[in-house]
Amino acid sequence: MNGDRSNEVTTKEGEDQNQKPSELGAETENQKEAMQISTVSENVDIAKTNVDNDKNGTDNRKTYASMVINDYGLDNKLCQIPTRINEDGSEFVIFDDEIVSEGCKKWELTACGYFVGYKMYIMELNYHLFRMWGKFGLKSIMDIGNGRFVFKFSNEQGLNTVIENGVWIVNNKAMVVQKWDASVDLNKVEPDVLPLWVKFVNLPLEAWTTKGLSSIASRLGKQVMMDSMTTKMCSQRVGRLGYARVLVEVDAKKGIPDHVDIMYCDKMG
Structure with a gap:
């Protein structure tokens, strides 16, 4: 059969060389028409198959949810958890220890x-x-x-x-x-007072006392405490002289100055 079909094609091509332009055009149109009919027929078959699948309940098309699970390995299904109604008739969502513990563990x-x-x-x-x-x-x-x-x-x-x-x-x-923990309110509420650890540099030696540093810290706000190294230097004269580090509660609106001026005066003022 393969040999007969090859001869037929060869003969047709030889005959085409002697055909008139109008006859060539007619055959070309006939070929296009046959291809269109074939394509339509295939589309009809495909459409029919889809309809049959829908009727038989065997439609294999993916939903968006199934695609998410398959692509990322995530379970996007939710579960029904009962709510409660108080004496006033208001409905509340309940977060029990299990829910809170599971949620906090991830953070x-x-x-x-x-x-x-x-x-x-x-x-x-x-x-x-x-x-x-x-x-x-x-x-x-x-x-x-x-x-x-x-x-x-x-x-x-x-x-x-x-x-x-x-x-x-x-x-x-x-x-x-x-x-962060479950008790932290993530709604932004700016405080009036900020606790700040502040470093004092270029301190004169006579300032390395509890009263001396308290006096300087008072310029910034409410003095709270010194760090351990600063405490040792003030009490034992041992440790770090490069800077003093103190905790001060500062007015959030004022901020802190770049430097502190010290005025020396005697007992008479």
């Missing part, structure tokens, strides 16, 4: 923070914090959208180091940082 190594009187964009914050906190195991920064940010860490030691500082100066702007 164990997390801190949250916000700027006081300033809005910093996430790109700027990423640039500065990964330079400052990268050594502490900072993994990611997420913008909650109300002026607060969430910071995830890779280890507890690094997280605690950041938390202990309390307030960080990021690009000359004060940012309050605290460890």
